[in-house]
Amino acid sequence: MNKKAYVIQLLTSTQARLLITHDEYIAALLAYFPIGNQSVTTSSDEPKTYKECIAKEIQPITSSSSIPITIDFTSNEIEPGTLAYHRIKGLITADSWWYFSSKQLEQDLILAEENPNITCHFLHISSGGGEAWYLDRLSETMRSLSKPIYSFVEKVCGSAAYYIGCHGSVMKTLTQNDIIGCIGSMIGFWDIDPYFEAMGFRKIEEYARISDLKNKKYNDLKGGKPQQYIDEELEPLAEQFREEVRISRRQLASLDLDHPALRGETFDATHAIEVGLIDGIITFNEALAEAYELGEKWHKARNQQRNRVLSLI
Numbered sequence: 357m358n359k360k361a362y363v364i365q366l367l368t369s370t371q372a373r374l375l376i377t378h379d380e381y382i383a384a385l386l387a388y389f390p391i392g393n394q395s396v397t398t399s400s401d402e403p404k405t406y407k408e409c410i411a412k413e414i415q416p417i418t419s420s421s422s423i424p425i426t427i428d429f430t431s432n433e434i435e436p437g438t439l440a441y442h443r444i445k446g447l448i449t450a451d452s453w454w455y456f457s458s459k460q461l462e463q464d465l466i467l468a469e470e471n472p473n474i475t476c477h478f479l480h481i482s483s484g485g486g487e488a489w490y491l492d493r494l495s496e497t498m499r500s501l502s503k504p505i506y507s508f509v510e511k512v513c514g515s516a517a518y519y520i521g522c523h524g525s526v527m528k529t530l531t532q533n534d535i536i537g538c539i540g541s542m543i544g545f546w547d548i549d550p551y552f553e554a555m556g557f558r559k560i561e562e563y564a565r566i567s568d569l570k571n572k573k574y575n576d577l578k579g580g581k582p583q584q585y586i587d588e589e590l591e592p593l594a595e596q597f598r599e600e601v602r603i604s605r606r607q608l609a610s611l612d613l614d615h616p617a618l619r620g621e622t623f624d625a626t627h628a629i630e631v632g633l634i635d636g637i638i639t640f641n642e643a644l645a646e647a648y649e650l651g652e653k654w655h656k657a658r659n660q661q662r663n664r665v666l667s668l669i
Contacts, residue, residue, distance in 0.1 A: 359403050359454035360388055366449065366487060368548050373488040373593055375516035376448075377538050377622070380484025384447045385546075405453045407460070410443045417441070423644040429467035429474065437655070439478040439506075439647055440468035448486030448516045456483065458494045458520070469501055475651030478644070479507045479524060485515030485538065488593060495600055498523040504654050506647035509634065514538035514622060518633070519597055522604040526650065528636045528643055529625045536628035539601055540620030541593040543585070547578060607632025 363384055366372050374381070407427075414427055424438040442461060449455045468474045498505065498520070507513075507524030511531075515538040521527060529536065549559055563570050577585040598618050602609040610632070611618060617631045628634045638646070 359452070362449065362452045362454070363447070364388055367544070368546050372543075372545065373589060374542055374544055375485045375488045375491070375519060375538075375540075375593075375597060376542070376544070377484035377512070377514035377535075379512075380447060380486065380514065381544055383484075384486075403454055406455055406457065407453075410445075413443065414441055421641065421644055423641075423648045425478065425644065426474070429464055429471055431471070432473075434471075434473045436473050436475075437648065437651060438474050439476050439644065439651065440464070440471075440474045442468075442477060442479050444479060444481045444483050444517055444520060446483055448483055448520075450487050450490045455486075458487075458490045461520070462494050462497050465497060465501060469503055474503065475655045476503055476647050477501065477505045478647045479505060479521055480510065481507060481513045481517050481521050482510045483514070483517035484512050484535075485517050485519075488516060488541065491516060491519050492596060492600075494520065495523065495604075499604075502654075502658075504647075504650045506643065506650055508638075508640065508643040508647075509534055509536065509625075510640070511535070515540070519600060522601045522608075526646065527605075527634045528638045528646075529628070529634055530637070530640065532625045532637055534625045535622050536625060536633045537617060537622040538620055539597055539618055541590045541597060543577075543590060605632060 366374075367381075367385055367388075411427060414425070418425055424435050425441045426434050426438050427441050427443075428434070429440055442464060444456055444461070447455045449457055451457050451459045465477060468477060504526075505524045507521040507527040509521065509527070509529035512535045513521050513529070514535060518537065518539060552559070573584050573588065576582070598613070602611075602618075608617065608631075615631070617623070617633060623631065623633060625634065625637050629636060
């Protein structure tokens, strides 16, 4: 499935559950659906994969920073104490090559975890969220990591992006105007039937008598009767999300369940600190330095533990 088809399916499917901010959803929508007489720009060039884009983006970072940082998680040539750089930018998907992929992040985390020269995972987040599927498995993997995770937010960390970022033992943001939160679930899709009907297509859909519940939940949702879908799909997902962030951040565990932070509200960075969504406001270079120090402390503690074990043998 190509880049355009993946996003169109995500935005028009009744079965694609989303953890996404309104702005991120609209940005994805406008990329592929024209407004009025406007046309969507296209290019005959093969689009770059997400990993190719990030490889280009990290070049000025590595050239200007004194902190060792890499996206080559299997390299044996990187120096000890290197940070694994994981970029979480734009629309979150489960397994697209052209957008951030939660499955790819999981693979990258595992590879970086196995590299002895990497001491800390650095998450650089600028995303309003996206596809919810697979985030529970990704969270299991992130909780199992022994190396520390440092989450740094630039501009926005909403919904699915916060689901990922909250696993950082430290979570800080770049400016006081960055947007944090949106802990909750939603479904958003566009009914494209009228579009095809306007072109002369006529949809025919029938069901066997013993298949009376097939697609009923989704057809009811489209028909203005969403309660079953909300109860059976969105509510469990929202509860899963809420519990995940409360497990990952002790500050959120102390909040009442009806606190706005746990009901989908978003906050600027200053207020996000007050409610416990993040830990502070810091520059990018300062964040790299803190992550490096975090990795050094982990490495030292691991060596001390190993030496204690060896002394008992």
